Amino acid sequence: MKKIMILSGAGLSAESGISTFRDHDGLWEKYDVMKVCSTEGWIEDRKLVTKFYDARRADLEFKEPNHAHTILVQLEKDYRGRVIHLTQNVDNLMERAGSKDIVHLHGTLTDLRCEACTEIFDVGYIAQNDAISCPHCGNRRVRHNVVMFGESAPEYSQLHQAMRECTLFIAIGTSGTVIDITRIAKEFKDSLLIDPKRQKISSVFNPDSYIDESFTHFIQKRASEAMDEMMKIIKAHMDGRF
Numbered sequence: 001m002k003k004i005m006i007l008s009g010a011g012l013s014a015e016s017g018i019s020t021f022r023d024h025d026g027l028w029e030k031y032d033v034m035k036v037c038s039t040e041g042w043i044e045d046r047k048l049v050t051k052f053y054d055a056r057r058a059d060l061e062f063k064e065p066n067h068a069h070t071i072l073v074q075l076e077k078d079y080r081g082r083v084i085h086l087t088q089n090v091d092n093l094m095e096r097a098g099s100k101d102i103v104h105l106h107g108t109l110t111d112l113r114c115e116a117c118t119e120i121f122d123v124g125y126i127a128q129n130d131a132i133s134c135p136h137c138g139n140r141r142v143r144h145n146v147v148m149f150g151e152s153a154p155e156y157s158q159l160h161q162a163m164r165e166c167t168l169f170i171a172i173g174t175s176g177t178v179i180d181i182t183r184i185a186k187e188f189k190d191s192l193l194i195d196p197k198r199q200k201i202s203s204v205f206n207p208d209s210y211i212d213e214s215f216t217h218f219i220q221k222r223a224s225e226a227m228d229e230m231m232k233i234i235k236a237h238m239d240g241r242f
């Protein structure tokens with residue numbers, strides 16, 4: 001059965017006004033990633049890390065899903081059960097666009113997690129405060145529900161599952177720095193990359209090659225502008241025309 005695996009990244013939400021990480025105006029240009037998004041940084045200064053995620057959570061309240069989110073939700077409905085969309089994004093814009101099946105590989109910004117019983121619970125857009133305790137075990141040691149560098153990401157098992165089940169791989173708005181999309185693309189006969197920028201592969205072995213060279217299709221446009229062309233490629237694939 002033809003099935004679609006989608007892996008999205010920060011570029012999907014860029015047109016909603018949410019910074020990406022590694023673009024010139026990206027988050028990791030403004031913050032020291034190892035201070036605010038790593039196990040070392042968390043041990044060193046919980047308050048600094050908590051403040052970083054509080055600010056991103058508060059900012060999210062005023063962001064809206066963009067055209068790409070809307071089209072991807074429609075795709076989920078049109079091909080119910082044949083689309084596996086895994087996102088590296090921790091924002092809730094796919095859910096706010098109506099998604100029921102989106103899988104968050106790196107956690108969710110609007111939830112907190114209990115450090116005692118691992119319960120995950122929704123806190124909306126508020127800043128973490130000492131009054132908050134785990135609704136399941138009452139413990140006060142709760143933290144942001146975002147996977148930091150140095151931590152395991154349990155949902156990655158779904159990546160491998162999707163690679164086994166799906167016939168078309170689509171990467172949208174990810175630099176492939178954390179999840180190597182070229183390696184995934186090489187596992188597929190049909191693959192599509194959507195990114196307004198051509199990214200060089202950061203490897204010593206083939207320094208002059210580009211990420212898009214590992215894909216059978218490349219749409220060098222912003223996500224919202226690429227949706228019509230993407231839908232044509234998907235339809236051709238699902239109709240078995242390639």
Ligand code: APR
Nearest residue numbers: 009010011014020021022088173174175176178197222223
């Ligand atoms: N539409 C599509 N792609 C875009 C757009 C857009 N409007 N704007 C930027 N992009 C592309 C950039 O060219 C870049 O290739 O999105 C990509 C964003 O890359 P990163 O900033 O590296 O984000 P991402 O790949 O999602 O990061 C992966 O790294 O820091 C960690 O946990 C964090 O989930 C994140 C992971």
